[in-house]
Amino acid sequence: MGEYVVVSGLFLSGWSFGVLTGLSAVAAFFFSFICGLSLVVFVSAVLLWLGLPTNAFFVWAVACGLPFTLLAARPMRPEHLRPGHFRTSLITIVVGLVSLAVLVFFLRSVPLEKYHIDTFKYFRSGILFSRNETQYINLNDLEKRLFSFPIALSLARIYGEFYVKSLVPALSIGVLSVSLFFFWAISAKENVTRAARYGIAALMLLLMVSNNRYVWNSFYLNDHLYVAACVLIIAGAGVLNERMADVPRSFLVSVQILMMPALIMGRAEGFLLAGFAILPFILNPEVAPRDRRVVLAGFAVVTFAWHMYLAHAFMREGSSLPLSVFGPAALAVLAVLAVPFITITPLVRFRRAILILAETALWVALLVATIGKPGVMVESLSATYQNIVVGAGSWGRSLVVLAVIFVFVLVFCKDRRLATLRFPVTASIPMFFLLAYLRNGGAYRVGNGDSLNRMLIEIFPLAVLYLAVAAISLDWRRPFVVPDRQAISPENVSSSQTAHPA
Amino acid sequence: MLKGIFKSPRNPLSVLFILFSLAIIINIVEFPFIERDSRHNYSAVYKYRYQNVIRVAIDHDNSSRTAVAPYYYLGLVFPESVVVMPTDDRLADSVSIRSFGLASEIRYRDYDPVKLFEKTNIKPHLWNLMQLADDRGNVERVIEKTFGIATSNQPSGTFVILHDRSGRFYYVDSNLLDAQTRKDLGIG
Known part of the structure; x- marks a missing residue:
């Protein structure tokens, strides 16, 4: 019962957040669990950064109570008084609560959760967080396991357990529902038949749920899937904003900001993933300048605050600050300074060049590292080949097919609007290999327990969404052409081509 | 529905539809083999005897x-x-x-x-x-x-x-x- 109350609170809180920021009751449903969990992380992050006491129940109560109270207290607009509005909201909530009840009951009856030795390091930090003893978390755990997942796990201390059994499966369902929402909202303005939309949406979901590692990650007690959800939402919300989709900008920007602490405090590479997820968006002149500034400022503030917290922990222990602490903090300062200038014309004019330059810089850094220590790269490449192509990583050969589709789209699809979905995926590849040089473990290794093999899930849902969105694009190079142009109505063409005012 | 999608072999939508389907078929065919070859904690649907992952890991x-x-x-x-x-x-x-x-x-x-x-x-x-x-x-x-x-x-x-x-x-x-x-x- 305790677990059901906790996850229901998260669902209601995330749903309230969506409705408060402008989503319809049904649309808010798709984001409800992930947003609720991220509100908990957001509240916790504020407590940690301000040095205030941390307590799992308090954090949960604030994160759940605040949006719901604000929703209840907001002035009624005429549309809220329509007879169908209340009924739709009620049905949505009931469906959500009943689904959660089934999920919690099932997962508490069928022990499917999976672990790695790292899982218990997250547990340790989660327990200490719930007991307001975060000062005792050792630097290694703080730097490598960070806080998002421990905070999420700590909610189980409310009812006397060590982890929330339905947490990761609920996140997994959340990733699927958010992917479906994004695809549907993006494709709504594209000139594509309804049959094709249904077909691609179904294939996109099937591609994820049929993948062995996706299913495994749906039960694996680790932060990877949560990070994947954050990257997906930050990039997906950016795309919807860029394309002027029928989703309120107030929600899109709010959800991007909401996911920042969860991502940046989720993994050591979280700030880089967040940077990759927002860079194409903040450089896009077709997005309102205020939205771009707000998102960049959000990224900068969270990156700075988290790394200052880390710096404080290092100084408290009398340790010197490593590059992994002051490097991101310096980047955050640069990002703050860039906020007023991010919308200036010369910068946005060279958006494509900047993105290419950023990716090239990562590959050059990898090349330099490889020249310095070629053995690490050779071993990592060999292990990754074994894991992905030969099958040692349990991904199955479909990842090879996926890579082929990815290259096909990169080569033949000319649609530049896809950059916001594509960039975080392609920029992450050199970054993942660079991490082999920065971590203590050295080169990646063969087997499904390898770090890189497990990290790939962080970009997998976004990669699949990218391919699904590319599939409905009309902008292709020869020999691939989109037939049946007559079917495209003139008004649709104009809506898709002119819907991006500067 | 398929008729609307497969209008031309050069239609990228048709190509991607086929490739997506191929990837899904590979996933489904390989799933049981991956499960068979994976250690219990790396197996996607391995069911343990009892709840509580800490006790499971200790055992x-x-x-x-x-x-x-x-x-x-x-x-x-x-x-x-x-x-x-x-x-x-x-x-x-x-x-x-x-x-x-x-x-x-x-x-x-x-x-x-x-x-x-x-x-x-x-x-x-x-x-x-x-x-x-x-x-x-x-x-x-x-x-x-x-x-x-x-x-x-x-x-x-x-x-x-x-x-x-x-x-x-x-x-x-x-x-x-x-x-x-x-x-x-x-x-x-």
Whole structure:
């Protein structure tokens, strides 16, 4: 019962957040669990950064109570008084609560959760967080396991357990529902038949749920899937904003900001993933300048605050600050300074060049590292080949097919609007290999327990969404052409081509 | 529906539809083989015998067993204990005692845990921790090698960490120590 109350609170809180920021009751449903969990992380992050006491129940109560109270207290607009509005909201909530009840009951009856030795390091930090003893978390755990997942796990201390059994499966369902929402909202303005939309949406979901590692990650007690959800939402919300989709900008920007602490405090590479997820968006002149500034400022503030917290922990222990602490903090300062200038014309004019330059810089850094220590790269490449192509990583050969589709789209699809979905995926590849040089473990290794093999899930849902969105694009190079142009109505063409005012 | 999608072999939508389907078919065909070849904790749908991943890990994995069991069992049997341990203890992990062990407080003292062990007879007071384990064979070996819990008939709630010469550590109820030792360690 305790677990059901906790996850229901998260669902209601995330749903309230969506409705408060402008989503319809049904649309808010798709984001409800992930947003609720991220509100908990957001509240916790504020407590940690301000040095205030941390307590799992308090954090949960604030994160759940605040949006719901604000929703209840907001002035009624005429549309809220329509007879169908209340009924739709009620049905949505009931469906959500009943689904959660089934999920919690099932997962508490069928022990499917999976672990790695790292899982218990997250547990340790989660327990200490719930007991307001975060000062005792050792630097290694703080730097490598960070806080998002421990905070999420700590909610189980409310009812006397060590982890929330339905947490990761609920996140997994959340990733699927958010992917479906994004695809549907993006494709709504594209000139594509309804049959094709249904077909691609179904294939996109099937591609994820049929993948062995996706299913495994749906039960694996680790932060990877949560990070994947954050990257997906930050990039997906950016795309919807860029394309002027029928989703309120107030929600899109709010959800991007909401996911920042969860991502940046989720993994050591979280700030880089967040940077990759927002860079194409903040450089896009077709997005309102205020939205771009707000998102960049959000990224900068969270990156700075988290790394200052880390710096404080290092100084408290009398340790010197490593590059992994002051490097991101310096980047955050640069990002703050860039906020007023991010919308200036010369910068946005060279958006494509900047993105290419950023990716090239990562590959050059990898090349330099490889020249310095070629053995690490050779071993990592060999292990990754074994894991992905030969099958040692349990991904199955479909990842090879996926890579082929990815290259096909990169080569033949000319649609530049896809950059916001594509960039975080392609920029992450050199970054993942660079991490082999920065971590203590050295080169990646063969087997499904390898770090890189497990990290790939962080970009997998976004990669699949990218391919699904590319599939409905009309902008292709020869020999691939989109037939049946007559079917495209003139008004649709104009809506898709002119819907991006500067 | 398919008719609307497959209008031309050069239609990228048709190509991607086929490639997506191919990837899904590969996923489905390979799924059982991946499951067959994966260790239990890397298998996607492996069902354990019981709930609680900590107990599962203690029963199935040496690394989890040594990293988690010595602390989890303390928290299970004596939550909210006060633990007295040597400054810079090389065997017991204070972070795990606070977290999995659910200790309410840790007090660091300068004492020799091996010498103290040798002058204290804890053997008759050792708990049979096997009762807590699900997979007795493996867990028993680890418990014998890593840790033990010894209490008097009326446990005080304060445990002092002692070491034997083989590298095993013990949570010893402060009631089992003599009055002078308790005074030296500042235990009331």
